[in-house]
Amino acid sequence: MGLMDKIKASADDATAKARATVQDVQSKRGLGQAYQDLGKATYELIEQGEINDERLAAPAQQVHELLAS
Numbered sequence: 684m685g686l687m688d689k690i691k692a693s694a695d696d697a698t699a700k701a702r703a704t705v706q707d708v709q710s711k712r713g714l715g716q717a718y719q720d721l722g723k724a725t726y727e728l729i730e731q732g733e734i735n736d737e738r739l740a741a742p743a744q745q746v747h748e749l750l751a752s
Contacts, residue, residue: 684692728734729743 725734725739726743726746729739730747
């Protein structure tokens with residue numbers, strides 16, 4: 684394998700790793716947005732009295748106080 688072939692192989696490898704990293708970041712961003720949307724919907728259901736679970740009471744109260752300030 685010549686020097687140019689090795690350089691090209693290294694560049695191709697770096698490109699593949701960069702693409703994988705971008706996809707990973709996009710997936711994590713999507714997951715974070717999904718969790719945020721779920722949390723907002725859950726808070727709204729708590730406020731409407733549709734959900735009543737003591738595990739959610741403290742975080743819901745914290746959101747309520749932050750929204751009121």
